[in-house]
Amino acid sequence: MIAKNFIRLILKVIYGFIQLFMVLLGIVLIFALWSIYIAIQSPLNLHYKSLQFISSICLILIINGIAGFRTIFKRSKFRVCIYIFTLVALINLQFIQLLKNNEFVEKNYDWTNIKWGLLNDNQRSHLQTAFGCCGFNNPSDRPGSKCVSTEGCVKKFLNVGYNLRKKSNAIIFILYFLESLGLCIISYLKFIRQ
Secondary structure (H helix, E strand, C coil): CHHHHHHHHHHHHHHHHHHHHHHHHHHHHHHHHHHHHHHHHHHHCCCCHHHHHHHHHHHHHHHHHHHHHHHHHCCCHHHHHHHHHHHHHHHHHHHHHHHHHHHHHHCHHHHHHHHHHHCCHHHHHHHHHHHCCCCCCCCCCCCCCCCCCCCCHHHHHHHHHHHHHHHHHHHHHHHHHHHHHHHHHHHHHHHCCC
């Protein structure tokens, strides 16, 4: 009996850390995403709708972490159900984001080509300076101003897209693992008799 109680205590601590990590990760991701967006919005003229879906995932991540953390201290099965429902919604939204990540990289060339055509010379010059590139495909293809580099900016943009996809997918896979582990732990703690 002592060993069983000790195991339950260890599982509660692990579960608590998982939920705390989820809340902190959601907060950090929201601040990081919006601060990056604010920094690049004026030179690139991006619309905020691109971050609404990801921000909603982060908010649900925070709500889910708080709901999960509260289930440790209360014996209410209603709270456990709320946690499980928000977790299922979160997992589904993350899966949709995973599909969108892969679709974004496939369409990245066309999207960047359209955006590059919409930029004015000052915006192009800013990007060329920031990325160390010139023109879209090459220096003679719509350059913003005089530049030193002989490499087109599209390669740099595609690399940024691939790197963002890899990092985003890694975060989603880590979250899947932690969410599954949290679900298993709470199921054991709340639904299996002592």
